[in-house]
Amino acid sequence: MAKKQKEFRPKARVPRGFRDRLGEELIAEKAMLERITDVYASYGFDPLETPAFEYTDALGKFLPDVDRPNQGVFSLQDDDEQWMSLRYDLTAPLARFVAENFDGLAKPFRRYAVGRVWRNEKPGPGRFREFTQCDADSVGAPAPHADTEIAMMFADAVEAAGVPRGDYVIRISDRKLMNGLLDVAGLSGEEQAEQRLVTLRAMDKLDRLGEEGVRQLLGEGRKDESGDFTDGAKLSGDQADIVMAFMAATKGSNEETVSALKDIIGASEAGQAGIADMASMAETLSALGYDEKRVLLDMSIVRGLEYYTGPVFEADLTFEVADEKGRPVRFGSVGGGGRYDDLVKRFKGQEVPAVGCSVGVSRLLSALQAREGAMPKATGPVIVTVFDKARMADYQLMAAELRSAGIRAEVYLGGSNFGKQMKYADKRDAPVAIIQGEDERANGEIQLKDLVLGAKLSKEIEDNKAWREDQPAQFSVPREKLVEAVREVLARH
RNA sequence: GCCGGCUUAGCUCAGUUGGUUAGAGCGCUUGAUUGUGGAUCAAGAGGUCCCUGGUUCGAACCCAGGAGCUGGUACCA
Numbered sequence: 001m002a003k004k005q006k007e008f009r010p011k012a013r014v015p016r017g018f019r020d021r022l023g024e025e026l027i028a029e030k031a032m033l034e035r036i037t038d039v040y041a042s043y044g045f046d047p048l049e050t051p052a053f054e055y056t057d058a059l060g061k062f063l064p065d066v067d068r069p070n071q072g073v074f075s076l077q078d079d080d081e082q083w084m085s086l087r088y089d090l091t092a093p094l095a096r097f098v099a100e101n102f103d104g105l106a107k108p109f110r111r112y113a114v115g116r117v118w119r120n121e122k123p124g125p126g127r128f129r130e131f132t133q134c135d136a137d138s139v140g141a142p143a144p145h146a147d148t149e150i151a152m153m154f155a156d157a158v159e160a161a162g163v164p165r166g167d168y169v170i171r172i173s174d175r176k177l178m179n180g181l182l183d184v185a186g187l188s189g190e191e192q193a194e195q196r197l198v199t200l201r202a203m204d205k206l207d208r209l210g211e212e213g214v215r216q217l218l219g220e221g222r223k224d225e226s227g228d229f230t231d232g233a234k235l236s237g238d239q240a241d242i243v244m245a246f247m248a249a250t251k252g253s254n255e256e257t258v259s260a261l262k263d264i265i266g267a268s269e270a271g272q273a274g275i276a277d278m279a280s281m282a283e284t285l286s287a288l289g290y291d292e293k294r295v296l297l298d299m300s301i302v303r304g305l306e307y308y309t310g311p312v313f314e315a316d317l318t319f320e321v322a323d324e325k326g327r328p329v330r331f332g333s334v335g336g337g338g339r340y341d342d343l344v345k346r347f348k349g350q351e352v353p354a355v356g357c358s359v360g361v362s363r364l365l366s367a368l369q370a371r372e373g374a375m376p377k378a379t380g381p382v383i384v385t386v387f388d389k390a391r392m393a394d395y396q397l398m399a400a401e402l403r404s405a406g407i408r409a410e411v412y413l414g415g416s417n418f419g420k421q422m423k424y425a426d427k428r429d430a431p432v433a434i435i436q437g438e439d440e441r442a443n444g445e446i447q448l449k450d451l452v453l454g455a456k457l458s459k460e461i462e463d464n465k466a467w468r469e470d471q472p473a474q475f476s477v478p479r480e481k482l483v484e485a486v487r488e489v490l491a492r493h
Numbered sequence: 494g495c496c497g498g499c500u501u502a503g504c505u506c507a508g509u510u511g512g513u514u515a516g517a518g519c520g521c522u523u524g525a526u527u528g529u530g531g532a533u534c535a536a537g538a539g540g541u542c543c544c545u546g547g548u549u550c551g552a553a554c555c556c557a558g559g560a561g562c563u564g565g566u567a568c569c570a
Contacts, residue, residue, distance in 0.1 A: 013561095016561075016562090059570085060570065072568085072569075072570080073570090088569090088570060089570060091570080092570070119569075119570085121568075121569065122494085122567095122568090124563095124564095201567095201568090222566095224496085224565060224566050224567090225496090225497090225564090225565055225566080228495055228496045228497095228565080228566050228567080229495095229566095230566070230567065304569070304570050306570055307570070385528095385529085387528070417527085417528090418528055418529060419526080419528085419529065419530075420530095421529085421530090422529050422530040422531095423530050423531090424530085425530065426530040426531065427530085430530095433529085433530085435528085435529075437528055438528085439528085447529090449529075449530090451530070451531090454530075454531075455530085455531060457531095458530085458531045458532070459531085459532090460532095463532085463533095464526085464532065464533070465526085467531095467532080468526075468529070471529070474529080
């Protein structure tokens with residue numbers, strides 16, 4: 001490299017599907033997480049934290065193969081050649097933890113967890129490759145009572161997160177009901193595995209595609225708006241009728257839904273078991289005051305296909321919001337959960353029943369934000385302006401006094417003149433600026449500028465000169481009254 | 494993954510039927526105001542016109558490939 005090369009400048013950019021977050025959003029999310037985990041804790045769940053990485057085989061089905069080691073998950077090979085992956089949810093790590101520490105844990109083991117998870121897939125609106133989940137799970141408790149508790153707590157958590165009652169609904173179905181349906185529809189044979197999958201996926205799309213779209217997917221297939229064709233399940237007309245009737249068993253009342261289900265899939269053994277669990281859950285929930293407005297049996301809920309073995313839940317927002325271009329946005333699911341009796345078995349060989357729920361915090365937060373418009377700006381710190389750098393200690397002392405009184409405060413440490421310092425305070429959303437120049441110091445005083453009031457008054461500003469001379473939002477107080485005066489101004493707004 | 498649209502200043506976008514110095518609004522910087530943010534006025538900075546290759550005397554514009562964004566769809570533990 002004798003020749004001088006053009007200096008390499010990396011492009012400053014965030015990776016696809018990831019994002020930077022700051023200020024108000026983080027503060028709001030932290031508060032939301034705290035409210036949710038308070039609910040979990042109040043039900044007797046304890047916190048657990050597990051690492052971001054797990055050995056890939058512990059995580060489950062995504063064993064990296066030579067061709068696509070990162071399909072769905074982010075994976076890398078440790079220096080001992082073992083594959084590790086970033087966790088894609090908090091449930092698989094829980095199963096690993098329980099299996100690893102099984103003998104020492106009180107069963108049922110009840111834990112909640114907050115953590116980031118990563119998925120290596122196409123990002124979309126409101127879908128990122130890194131996001132935060134907030135889960136609670138009971139391990140070692142069989143259906144249906146633990147499931148009922150989770151459903152109830154799930155509703156409480158969504159409400160605590162800030163969704164008013166009536167603006168969400170927890171929809172519940174049961175994997176056993178679906179097995180019953182597949183029995184009755186004659187789809188339980190070995191060779192029909194593929195058809196079963198396609199059928200369940202089609203059912204999951206009822207809310208989005210409507211009856212007509214789902215019927216197409218149950219039959220030959222469906223062409224979407226972009227002209228892309230999706231292969232269908234190729235069911236016969238009779239089979240499709242049964243599936244549609246199953247979903248139509250979803251009534252406004254859980255009791256009616258249960259009774260309608262008996263007619264459709266009561267003939268199947270698996271179906272009966274599912275119906276019994278649903279009936280028990282619905283009855284208990286209703287006795288506890290969780291009626292259909294909060295918890296609704298809904299036969300179109302499918303959720304992930306891999307590990308659920310019993311009841312499955314989904315939390316849906318029922319209000320509509322518009323995006324910044326005025327188009328309606330469907331937020332849909334902001335969390336889910338269900339029963340997974342076989343997850344720990346993968347490690348232990350021994351069946352360990354488990355059930356849990358998960359709130360997608362970032363999604364929920366952006367939904368609430370979209371509805372309520374921009375979040376109220378967080379108030380910035382009090383800014384102590386600097387006139388004379390030689391007297392920095394005086395300014396720092398003022399800030400220190402404010403801090404020990406519990407008020408956020410910072411001394412301006414940039415290099416700019418006084419006008420710029422005011423601009424800085426403005427941009428930081430500071431409520432108050434503290435000013436002490438030569439004159440104030442000589443009198444043992446400081447000036448307080450009420451920036452919030454000033455902003456309000458400035459709406460009527462016409463003559464900048466008069467404005468500057470009057471300084472209506474500014475007043476002097478004795479130096480020793482600093483904290484008291486700031487408190488007073490803060491209390492105004 | 495598949496199908497479409499888009500990519501020009503920090504942001505929102507105009508423009509060029511292929512021709513010399515590529516524009517606006519907002520924002521930013523500086524000044525009018527050596528000690529006062531938000532109004533007003535003035536000046537200024539800021540662009541590999543997404544990347545690579547091709548066609549052409551000449552490409553930001555046309556063509557091909559790629560990337561990113563976006564909408565739909567598929568998958569989603």
